[in-house]
Amino acid sequence: MPEHTFKLNGEQVTVDVQDEERVLWVLRDVLGVTGPKYGCGINVCKACTSHINGKAFNPCSVRIADVGADDEITTIEGLPATAGAELHPMQEAWLEHDVAQCGYCQPGQIMAAVAKVRQAREEGHEIRESDLDEIRNICRCGTYFRIREAIRTGEQNM
């Protein structure tokens, strides 16, 4: 099988998998990195949201062959290190607002939130209601209200 190498949460990793394998299964089934969750497999529910080179993406919909040796993937497990802290400010905000219920979608929600704040910053504005409306991550428990509050708190501390 072909070898694929990329940066994962700050470390270079090499895996022996088929080119076609989607990154989500490389992370979960091959590397045992289970923070990104399966919720649909077709880039709809966003439960697997992680970062590639600092931007939000959904590894269920990317072939490992399309990830290069210089690409850096960050999952929820590697998020705190990007802020040089025990917890990323967005995770702290999540705790402050007691956002999670079952918790299944929350790693993806937090990764989406961090990317959304970065995106708003690049565009030169703070998070607006319309930005929050664009977040597609499903939360079947209905924690959406607290997610909105936590993103505003996290934004202040990022």
Add this chain to the structure above:
Amino acid sequence: MTSSADHHGGHFTLGRRRFLGFVLAAPTLVAAARLGIGEAEAAVPSNPQASEAYDLNDALTDAARPTANLITVQVNPDGSASFALPRAEVGQGITTAAAMLIAEEMDLPVDKVHVSLADARPELMFNQLTGGSNTMNAMYTPIRVAASIAKGRLLQAAAAELDDVSGTLTAREGLITSTTGAVLSYGDLAEKAAAQQDSTVETQLKPESEFRIVGKPQRRVDALAAVTGKKQFTTDLAVPDAKPTMLCRPPTINGSPGAVRNTAEVLEMPGVTDVVPISSGVAVRAETFGQCIDAVNALRVDWEPGPVEGQSDDSVLAELKAATPPMAVPEVPGAKSVDAEFAFAFVNGSALDTNAAVADVRPDRAEIWSSMKVPIVAKQEIARSLGLPQEAVRVHVTEGGGSFGRKLFHDAAAEAAEASQKMGKPVKLMWHRVDDCRQGRVHPMSFSRIRANFNDDGVLSFEQHHASVRTDFSHGLGEAVSQSVSRAPAGGVGLSESIFELTQNSPYNFGATKQLLTETHQSPEENQPRGTFNTSSVRNVYSPNVRCAQELVVDQLAEQFGEDPYEFRREHVKNDKLRTVLDKAAEVGEWGKSLPEGVAQGIAVHTEYKHATACLVEIDCRPETVNRPIRDGVTGPRVTRGVFVTIPGQVVVNPLGMEAMIQGGFLDGMAQALTASVHLVDGHVLEGSWDNFFYARQWNVPFDFQAVILPPDPQDQVAGAGEVGVAASFAAVACAYARATGEVPTTFPINHNGPLAFEPKPFVPPLPPSPTDGLRYTY
């Protein structure tokens, strides 16, 4: 329930009632209590409407009472306490609430209490069923008794250790201190307080007036694990050699596999280790789930049709209408009537964590891991189907990523066990989302017919005939209720009717009131597993639909009397609690304020799960809002504001947890009113993803929502929170929509009969191919 104090378990009115419990022989201190203690005794009220006095919670609690089995609190050498909760945590926060109760009674910090989920324990009988928002109602006293005994025993051990006969030792934060300043930690005493043999112990519970933890907002005990990705769900477990496994499922609901045409070819595909037909499809085991998806789609299978082949929304609705008996109340001379009919579509019951289970079946034993709310039934049925004795099957309850009725059943565990046995290998079986939508359990379609007779003096009668596709209660809730149902006023009627009687009522004084349930799809063949539609309660069995229909008629009655909907309700609610929550909702939500055309408020009440609730919403139905564009999403009317008020029973263990459940329940009710349904066409469910089934998304969420939890009613029992938010919210949204548009909707969700908002995915092959264009959508 009745209001006599000792009838109530006495923990409020007679706060110092004594309870019996046990210390058990063990290396460290283990204190125990019987489940079922402290709960109200069965009362058979004479009230014409059963559920007002004796409801589903009472039935579940009563069903559990005869079980003489124990829950235990163990004190560990490090000073912490451990408790295995015989319930399923699926996001509702019961591990946090249980930890709070133990911490309170033991005087320990909450983070020193470790709550895990108990394996299936058949000796607990019906007392290991998570449903009907019953956990806190049933567990409140037993958990406290066990914890209280543990603390008493620690104090005794400390007194012996310190030669203290003064009786003035105090326990605080896991430390026991004497008046002379000597300090011992619970850890120091864990072994010294241990018992050599089992014995019965009497204890008194801490008066609720001294609570320092219970009743105060407490963040979830698993919050850190959740936000760091460390919280483990079924598919995250690393059970040796339990490789990814998926099913190739039939194109129509509950079809079954015939010949598999290309097994050898699929076995050659990358990573695939096994291809084995089982009852519900063809199981594929591979190194990764990605390989499973490809292999499932490569399989060529001859399918046998399912039991609902050919049925569609229209045919099922026609069946429901035909099954609804005509109104029984005769026309009253000189009276007028409001007649109304409402249809409620099937609703997807998927959790975000799809049905999943790990199974390791050996010739002489089996081990199963899954999120299950009725693990005893799973253990018994899986043992039977594997041909193993019950004791040879270990069933572990994992944390669930949501439930919504799904986890009352062990569908994935049964499939995993069958696949593992046939393959002779451990499996980690997971449902693909498309299967979860199309073959997973749904809230049944229903139809409600209402007639209200009135004259100038008032409303004379209110009659509701509700017909529903059978709700599957085979998970054992049924047995629990049917066992106690002979003690309820509904005694002697069928199971579904019993549950209906125990949960449904009209909160209004509308003269002669009658409600009747009829269920279709109840033939002996249909009552077999996979014998008809796959249904479950999906967060509140009947109430959301039943109450939505009622409240829409209430608004029509108010209009007939020329009265304001809020004032009309105020005058007609049956009790002061409902009037109080109604007033509060109107006050907080500014009922009657001036709003632009196309924007309106709606208000509704509901009583269930030991709560009196009211909900007020404001909805914007103006074209610029309804038609706002969202890619692959349904927009429609937007609820811009929500207020939900409750008076819960007796005590709120964790107000923060209850508020979270109310928020989630509100969104559920809102979505069921506006956008959330599945379409049945020719034996297929068309919806196959979250961009087909439109549960609430961020772009549907109100900008302003307030949950108001008023002081609990000490005369009522401990309230549950899991489902309480749904019914009043659904009804209030429907009423608001009718007032904003001037048209009373007759089908729910309101967009169900509109143009389909998505392109249905193919049915063969069963799964959509995994996309490859994810890098085009980065942000």
